[in-house]
Every structure is written in structure tokens, then in C-alpha cells.
Amino acid sequence: MSETTFVSLKENTANPAPLGLLAFGMTTVLLNLHNAGFIEMSPMILSMGIFYGGTAQVIAGIIEAKKNNTFGLTAFTSYGFFWLTLVGLIVMPKLGWFPAPTKASMVAFLVMWGIFTFLLFLGTFKINRALQFVFASLTILFFLLAAGDATGNESISKFAGYEGIICGASAIYTGVAQVLNELHGRVVWPIGPVA
Template sequence: MIPTTPAPVVVKDGIANPAPLGLCAFGMTTVLLNIHNAGFFELNTMILAMGIFYGGLAQVIAGIIEAKKNNTFGLTAFTSYGFFWLSLVGLMVMPKLGWGSKPTEGAMCAYLGIWGFFTFCLFFATLKLNRALQFVFASLTILFGLLVWGDATGSQSIKHLAGYEGIVCGLSAIYTGIAGVMNEVYGKEVLPVGTVK
């Protein structure tokens, strides 16, 4: 019998789908930060490095590729959240380098609140995409709301609740990203994402 090789994945426009990269980068970084928020370990360089290199740079790269694919939603979401992670690391590191003062709780509420509003707006675009993305963006909107509430009140229990909710949000993004890979590689729906009709 002659050995056969698996059929290559056909990419219609010659550019691979960057969405799984962006979703996994967002999801994995979100899970790790929120394990910290849930109180399991202290903020450390592992989270900061993920925020810079995977949550940050990988998502920006995914967004740029989405622009080449003429996907405005992917461009806007991935580049924005990539720079969110980079700016969040900047907020943590810059004061330690003497580049300005540490943001107050009020400033963090404004920062997280505007990102929550942005996410809420993008959620409405997901209503034309699929159920998995709807869940990611809905749960991310809730996460930002809980983080604002936690900073506004200083309540550790609310911050821990936000951490658990953030773990769910991050896992949903990882699932959606892996579903994109698996469904494309196998040429059929292996992991359902709830396609909108």
C-alpha cells in the first residue's frame, strides 16, 4: 500500500485565519491574570510577560493579519485588546521605573470602565457572528464591570469573584480559538461555535 499524506488545509485567499491565534492569546493571558485575581498567587513576571508577548504582541499581529483579510471586526478587536494588555502592563511597570505615579482606584475604574464600554459595543457585532464569540464578549463585559466594582469598593471578595468570572471568560476564548483550528483542519464542525443563521 502506498502511504498517503493528509490533504493540506485550503486557504481561499492565501492568508491563514488569524482569529484562533488572537483568541488563544487573549484567553490564555486572561485565565492567568484572573487566577491571580481569584487569589491563587501574587502578581508576578509570568503574568507581565504573557501580557506583553502573547496577550499583547500576538493579538496585535493577529489584528494586522485580520486587516489583510478585510475583517474590520477582527482588526478592531484583536489590535485593541493587544494594546489593552500592553497598556495594562505599562500601568503596572511604568510607576516602578519612575515614569509617573501609580494610578489611583478612581483612575483604574475609568480605565477599566471605558474598556468595558468598548467591549459592550463590540458585543453587538458578535450577534451577527457566532454564539461562542457572543459568550466571550458578554462575559468580558461582565468581567470589566466586576473589576470596576472591585476597584470602586476596594472589596477583595468582589475582586476574587471577578477572578473566577475572568477564568470562565478566558476559557471560553481558548475554546473558541481551538474550535477555529480544529474545524478548519478537519474541514467540518468538530467543536461547535453556534453559527448564527
């Protein structure tokens, strides 16, 4: 009778969440520096939207799929394509490919992303406090941006910019905290894990 051998497989894929969070956070801060009136809309913001906020988040989402993390896959891939879509909405009309989106269509776009983000926010109650803050502040940001577009009130849009800077900074914090905590093997920057 032959002897049975058991093989144990260990997952060696690095954690893609910091990449996704930093890509989202840095791009969000830069766009909202524009929304708050600190900097102009420029190719720098659009390039970040394509290559870091967009592409890097999609890559992070694909790696999350390999790690069997449905939440990470859904969030990072979706927000990566959000950034690519947003850049498309800005650039394609300037290239003459399509007319600029109407105010109503942009409000609908932002409201749908607000609803989507709120639904993902509910999932963060099983993850950690830092992500709860990121998703809560992002939900608020989408609805503020929608309100600013719907009313044409520049004060709301400017306030959304300030709120967006806070949202993006919280994502940067959460991404760096994950890197530092993993490197040190202990909590260096707390993220408030759910018990």
C-alpha cells in the same frame, strides 16, 4: 480583436482569529488566576501580557485587516494594546517613571473598556454564539473589576477573578475550535454559527 482574460484571485492568508483568541484567552486566565487569589502577580503574567496577550493579538489584528475583517482588526488590535497598556500601568510606576494610577483613574479605565467591549458584543450577533459568550463575559469582567476597584471590596475582585477564568477559557475554547474545525473540514467543537 483581442481575447479578454479574466484572472481570479484567491485569498490565501491563514485565519488569524485563533491566534488572537488564544493569546487573549490564555493571558486572561493567567491574570485572573491572580485576581482569584490562586497565584501571585509575577513576571510570568506581565510577560504574557506583553508578548502573547499584547503583541500576538496586535499581529492577529493586522492580519485581520489584510483579510478585510474590520471586527477582527478592531477587537484584536485593541485588546492587544489593552494588555500592553495594563502592563505599562503596573510596571512604569515600579520603575519610577510615573506615579501609580489612582483608584478613580483605574475605575475609569476599566469602565471605558467595559463600554467598548459591550459595543463589540453587539457585533457578535452577526458572528457566532461562542464569540457572543466571550464578549458578554468580558463585558461583565470589566465592570466587576471596576466595581471591585471602586468599592475596595476584595470579594468582588476575587469573584471577578473566577468570572475572568471562565471568560478566558471560553476564548481558548473558541480559538481551538476554529483550528480543529478547519483541520477536520467539519464541526468538531461547535461554536454555534449564526444562521
